[in-house]
Amino acid sequence: MPPPAIRLNNLTVAYRGHPAVHHLSGEFAPGSLTAIVGPNGAGKTSLLAAIMGRIRPAEGGVSFDGDSRDRIAWLPQQAEIDRSFPIRVLDLVALGHWGRLGSFKGIAARQRDAVGAALEAVGLGGFQRRGIAELSAGQFQRVLFARMLLQDAPVILLDEPFNAIDARTTADLLAVVARWHAEARTVIAVLHDLEQVRLHFDRTLLMARRCVAWGPTAEVLHAENLFRARQMAEAWDEDAPVCKEAA
Numbered sequence: 001m002p003p004p005a006i007r008l009n010n011l012t013v014a015y016r017g018h019p020a021v022h023h024l025s026g027e028f029a030p031g032s033l034t035a036i037v038g039p040n041g042a043g044k045t046s047l048l049a050a051i052m053g054r055i056r057p058a059e060g061g062v063s064f065d066g067d068s069r070d071r072i073a074w075l076p077q078q079a080e081i082d083r084s085f086p087i088r089v090l091d092l093v094a095l096g097h098w099g100r101l102g103s104f105k106g107i108a109a110r111q112r113d114a115v116g117a118a119l120e121a122v123g124l125g126g127f128q129r130r131g132i133a134e135l136s137a138g139q140f141q142r143v144l145f146a147r148m149l150l151q152d153a154p155v156i157l158l159d160e161p162f163n164a165i166d167a168r169t170t171a172d173l174l175a176v177v178a179r180w181h182a183e184a185r186t187v188i189a190v191l192h193d194l195e196q197v198r199l200h201f202d203r204t205l206l207m208a209r210r211c212v213a214w215g216p217t218a219e220v221l222h223a224e225n226l227f228r229a230r231q232m233a234e235a236w237d238e239d240a241p242v243c244k245e246a247a
């Protein structure tokens with residue numbers, strides 16, 4: 001099934017009345033590959049949360065054309081994941097099958113094979129029986145990508161997927177992202193490395209709570225836009241209330 005278009009309609013996300021994303025409008029086209037960039041506190045993670053439906057917008061909203069939100073795969077920032085949980089790589093990756101498995105059914109042989117294939121695809125063949133606490137940060141990120149391979153979702157959201165990940169692992173995981181793009185899935189990734197964005201992402205949304213620029217990466221990552229985003233970040237007031245500006 002093709003991915004839906006994802007539309008932001010005057011989207012405003014606020015925490016206790018203070019805006020983190022302000023009056024954002026635009027569209028992620030089906031099958032597009034978009035980087036979201038901007039200074040710390042620019043609202044990038046909040047935007048992903050609004051797309052996921054984890055935060056209710058203060059104003060405006062997110063609409064999906066032709067498909068529903070439950071077919072999104074989401075990779076949170078590593079810092080948000082508790083790795084002390086005693087679970088094996090096999091079981092964690094198999095959770096990618098969750099929608100098809102049902103809660104308490106065991107993992108069938110076919111699904112075990114699919115887990116093995118996904119682990120091979122991310123360079124971790126044979127890691128099934130390892131505990132997740134025994135993995136390096138880079139290996140763990142590979143495992144999470146393997147889980148997303150199994151999820152087989154038309155829309156994939158990645159929040160800083162290459163933070164603290166070495167160059168080799170990043171290159172391998174960028175190849176997985178390119179594969180998803182070639183398969184016409186919609187991929188949206190929050191990133192900080194602008195060189196990586198220039199090399200691997202067609203489109204970019206540069207934001208500083210508001211949209212600074214959104215379009216082809218080479219145009220968006222222009223020095224003037226980057227300067228404006230920095231200025232907007234320096235000027236914002238953490239305690240400013242949500243305004244009632246028209247869309």
Ligand SMILES: Nc1ncnc2c1ncn2[C@@H]1O[C@H](COP(=O)(O)OP(=O)(O)OP(=O)(O)O)[C@@H](O)[C@H]1O
Binds near residue numbers: 015020041044
């Ligand atoms: N759960 C929350 N409760 C209150 N305020 C929040 C919450 N999450 C984020 N914020 C605030 O919203 C603003 C945007 O945060 P967000 O994490 O979306 O930005 P970001 O662009 O992803 O930042 P970074 O690059 O540092 O990860 C910040 O001022 C932050 O303090």
